[in-house]
Amino acid sequence: MEWIPWTVIIGVLLVAAIAGLSIVISKKRAEARGELPKKEAPAVEGVASAELVETAPPVEVEAVEAEVVEPQIAAPLEETALVEPIAPVVPEIEEPEKAASRLARLRRKLADSNNALARALADLLSSDRIDDETWDDFETTLITSDLGVGPTGELVGALRQQLRIDGIADPEQAKDLLRSELIKLVNPDLDRTLKLEHADGAPAVLLVVGVNGTGKTTTVGKLGRMLVAEDKTVLFGAADTFRAAAAEQLTTWGERVGVETIRSDEGADPASVAFNAVEEGINRGVDVVLVDTAGRLHTKVGLMDELGKVKRVIEKKAPVNEVLLVLDATTGQNGLTQARIFAEVVDVTGIVLTKLDGSAKGGIVVQVQRELGVPVKFIGLGEGADDLAPFDAEQFVDGLLGN
Ligand SMILES: Nc1nc2c(ncn2[C@@H]2O[C@H](COP(=O)(O)OP(=O)(O)OP(=O)(O)O)[C@@H](O)[C@H]2O)c(=O)[nH]1
Numbered sequence: 001m002e003w004i005p006w007t008v009i010i011g012v013l014l015v016a017a018i019a020g021l022s023i024v025i026s027k028k029r030a031e032a033r034g035e036l037p038k039k040e041a042p043a044v045e046g047v048a049s050a051e052l053v054e055t056a057p058p059v060e061v062e063a064v065e066a067e068v069v070e071p072q073i074a075a076p077l078e079e080t081a082l083v084e085p086i087a088p089v090v091p092e093i094e095e096p097e098k099a100a101s102r103l104a105r106l107r108r109k110l111a112d113s114n115n116a117l118a119r120a121l122a123d124l125l126s127s128d129r130i131d132d133e134t135w136d137d138f139e140t141t142l143i144t145s146d147l148g149v150g151p152t153g154e155l156v157g158a159l160r161q162q163l164r165i166d167g168i169a170d171p172e173q174a175k176d177l178l179r180s181e182l183i184k185l186v187n188p189d190l191d192r193t194l195k196l197e198h199a200d201g202a203p204a205v206l207l208v209v210g211v212n213g214t215g216k217t218t219t220v221g222k223l224g225r226m227l228v229a230e231d232k233t234v235l236f237g238a239a240d241t242f243r244a245a246a247a248e249q250l251t252t253w254g255e256r257v258g259v260e261t262i263r264s265d266e267g268a269d270p271a272s273v274a275f276n277a278v279e280e281g282i283n284r285g286v287d288v289v290l291v292d293t294a295g296r297l298h299t300k301v302g303l304m305d306e307l308g309k310v311k312r313v314i315e316k317k318a319p320v321n322e323v324l325l326v327l328d329a330t331t332g333q334n335g336l337t338q339a340r341i342f343a344e345v346v347d348v349t350g351i352v353l354t355k356l357d358g359s360a361k362g363g364i365v366v367q368v369q370r371e372l373g374v375p376v377k378f379i380g381l382g383e384g385a386d387d388l389a390p391f392d393a394e395q396f397v398d399g400l401l402g403n
Contacts, residue, residue: 206290211295221385222380328363353380354380
């Protein structure tokens with residue numbers, strides 16, 4: 001080793017150092033250009049890794065994550081363009097059918113109904129020979145069609161006598177005779193107009209009453225439509241506070257034709273709701289306030305007293321023009337009993353006979369008018385919004401006879 005001069009050793013070391021340095025520099029440059037993978041930071045584990053965590057601060061990681069999430073949340077441009085703007089729901093105001101045109105339509109419905117009275121009349125008219133047995137059968141069917149014993153006796157008596165005297169053999173003539181006798185029974189002379197006269201500054205008030213489920217709320221809705229069609233301004237009073245759905249049901253009926261409903265919470269005092277409705281009717285200067293009441297059994301004294309109170313409280317504000325008793329025509333004799341008791345409590349001025357489109361027997365029209373001395377003013381012939389018509393004796397009989 002003594003023969004190698006120191007200058008040579010120093011030169012070799014210098015060359016090696018320069019070469020090493022240039023390799024490190026070229027690696028760094030390659031990293032900077034992305035030609036070489038960067039060193040990954042190892043997972044943070046224990047104290048030994050603390051320095052590495054410092055060099056890659058968590059703030060930077062979070063910032064990267066936020067950038068990644070953002071595009072996933074944002075909806076693509078095409079989707080955004082497809083979303084329709086949500087418009088506020090404005091109920092479309094309907095134009096109800098006028099009273100005159102609904103009569104003819106509903107007459108056909110009556111003719112199509114499975115009506116016992118109509119069937120009895122059709123059977124009689126289609127008989128080849130009318131003998132005692134035919135008359136007996138006819139009489140029995142009339143009684144079971146809710147016409148009542150008295151009116152049935154009158155009808156059969158009149159028909160038998162006239163057919164014998166006049167010797168009518170022609171079925172068309174017999175039919176005409178039957179028609180005129182029936183119209184007499186239904187009594188075309190009764191005043192069936194709805195009383196809407198009212199003093200200046202107070203509306204006409206119509207109070208609608210009856211037992212449960214006869215169709216009161218539906219009738220108020222249908223009547224409101226009919227009045228709107230006759231260019232009257234109307235307000236509903238939802239005094240059926242027993243059933244929350246009733247106020248809702250009435251409001252919906254009103255919204256369809258632009259009639260407002262005055263209502264309160266379930267269980268509120270019905271008399272005070274009725275009072276408020278009439279007061280509001282006065283303030284707004286409307287023509288008619290229609291007050292719906294809760295269904296009640298005529299046998300429940302407390303509930304019948306409450307009904308009397310509703311009427312008296314309304315009368316502190318304005319006279320009640322009409323108390324309309326809604327009877328389900330399919331309940332027959334039971335309907336008559338109800339009618340008598342309601343009439344005692346609230347002085348019924350008109351009957352609305354509903355569900356004559358179903359299995360009703362039809363004859364109830366005659367009986368209820370006789371029992372109460374009060375006319376049937378409207379008939380309901382279906383669940384449709386315009387399936388209510390002013391009652392007309394001739395149209396009714398023609399419907400029964402299928403004319
Ligand atoms: N077929 C037929 N159904 C009717 C008629 N009138 C009402 N209805 C139906 O009878 C049912 C009861 O009607 P509502 O108006 O709720 O009876 P309501 O008397 O107010 O009932 P409560 O308040 O519970 O006493 C409903 O399904 C009506 O659609 C009609 O003339 N014919």
